[in-house]
Amino acid sequence: MTRKKQPTIYTLPDEFQAFDFAQDLLYWYDAQKRDLPWRINRDPYRVWVSEIMLQQTRVETVKPYYQNFMQKFPTVEALAAAPEEEVLKAWEGLGYYSRVRNLQAAAREVTVSYGGVVPDTPEEISKLKGVGPYTAGAILSIAYEVPVPAVDGNVMRVFSRLLLMDDDIAKPATRIKMEQLVKQTIPIGRAGDFNQAIMELGALVCLPKNPQCLTCPVFDYCLARREGVQDTLPVKGKAKPPRPVQLLTAVVKRGNQYLIQKRPEQGLLAGLWEFPMVEDAGTKDDEEQLLRLLEKEYGLQVDLGDYLMNVQHTFSHLHWNVDVYVMEHISGEPLKENAVFVTSEEMSQYAFPVLHNKIIAEITAKEEKW
DNA sequence: TATGCGTGGAA
DNA sequence: TTTCCAAGCAT
Numbered sequence: 223m224t225r226k227k228q229p230t231i232y233t234l235p236d237e238f239q240a241f242d243f244a245q246d247l248l249y250w251y252d253a254q255k256r257d258l259p260w261r262i263n264r265d266p267y268r269v270w271v272s273e274i275m276l277q278q279t280r281v282e283t284v285k286p287y288y289q290n291f292m293q294k295f296p297t298v299e300a301l302a303a304a305p306e307e308e309v310l311k312a313w314e315g316l317g318y319y320s321r322v323r324n325l326q327a328a329a330r331e332v333t334v335s336y337g338g339v340v341p342d343t344p345e346e347i348s349k350l351k352g353v354g355p356y357t358a359g360a361i362l363s364i365a366y367e368v369p370v371p372a373v374d375g376n377v378m379r380v381f382s383r384l385l386l387m388d389d390d391i392a393k394p395a396t397r398i399k400m401e402q403l404v405k406q407t408i409p410i411g412r413a414g415d416f417n418q419a420i421m422e423l424g425a426l427v428c429l430p431k432n433p434q435c436l437t438c439p440v441f442d443y444c445l446a447r448r449e450g451v452q453d454t455l456p457v458k459g460k461a462k463p464p465r466p467v468q469l470l471t472a473v474v475k476r477g478n479q480y481l482i483q484k485r486p487e488q489g490l491l492a493g494l495w496e497f498p499m500v501e502d503a504g505t506k507d508d509e510e511q512l513l514r515l516l517e518k519e520y521g522l523q524v525d526l527g528d529y530l531m532n533v534q535h536t537f538s539h540l541h542w543n544v545d546v547y548v549m550e551h552i553s554g555e556p557l558k559e560n561a562v563f564v565t566s567e568e569m570s571q572y573a574f575p576v577l578h579n580k581i582i583a584e585i586t587a588k589e590e591k592w
Numbered sequence: 593t594a595t596g597c598g599t600g601g602a603a
Numbered sequence: 604t605t606t607c608c609a610a611g612c613a614t
Contacts, residue, residue, distance in 0.1 A: 272610085277609085277610065278597095278598080278608090278609055278611060279600095279609060280601070281609080281610080282601085283600070283601085317597085318597060318612090320613080321611090324612085352612065352613090353612085356612085357610090357611075360610070376609085376610065394594085417610095430607080431602095431603075431607090489597080490596080491598080492597090535598090536598095537599085538596080539597070540596090576598075576600090
């Protein structure tokens, strides 16, 4: 007879006064909270968009993107009806592009299945693409005042110190534990403000380095501060270093046009546009590799290229080192699907990753010379 | 559970 | 310069 392991139940330390903690934190939050564009009201769609944008992304970075996005796509229906290319363009430069593709897919789902109303139950909202445990909790608590936790990196850092926890916050299991503990501290009727208040404390006071304990509104409750070990928490396992990748890129010029192609709809830089690239085997002549690529994969005859520049870009898991060559088109139409010739003006309609915008900037600067 | 998925700011 | 990291999710 096999039996599933019972989940461990975690409870707050006896000495932790959860009710008083929440009251003092909310008092501080009401007075000190930042004036942010997504705090104008609690419209579920506005909250939703903000939470997706804020994933792994700084508040100051998000602000201008959020304003622009809400102006272009003010409602669930507007986002659902928009061309994907336009939505991707509005996200250009923000990173983690699958977020916005999932967001639009979910907006379409909300439009057809829920009449355009963002669902207000954990079961329904968690089914939406791109909505995980944190985002579900954030939307439900902020927009609908459902008393559920919203545990992000800030919350784990604050609670690690507050409750003197040495759990590794890089491990998924720690988030489960945190959710249980946070849930037990949520004050009735103010779930949304409370969740935001913990995050606000993490962003303004309980910083990753040099926490500002002397100005902390909940100094008295912090068990790590009581022991003087706040600088050693939270415990966080180290990430692997990025893997280096050598790449060759061809900027194929035909008159005043350039060859670009759309990346696959899944994986790295999904759905964005780029110049044709090939991984550098490192053994042969660079230009020779590119000529073969363009002939075989694209059906294009091109003139032997000139070296243009080197571009480097580090992702969280990859380090790209890209050598860029400029080549003149001789003959042939692009065979490859999603490969097109466009002018540099037309290029501005397409969403490129930051890496390629560096190349485009260089080309634009040199276009007068050519 | 571990890994893939962006970008730019701060120290 | 390097490292860390910022309101995570999907697989």
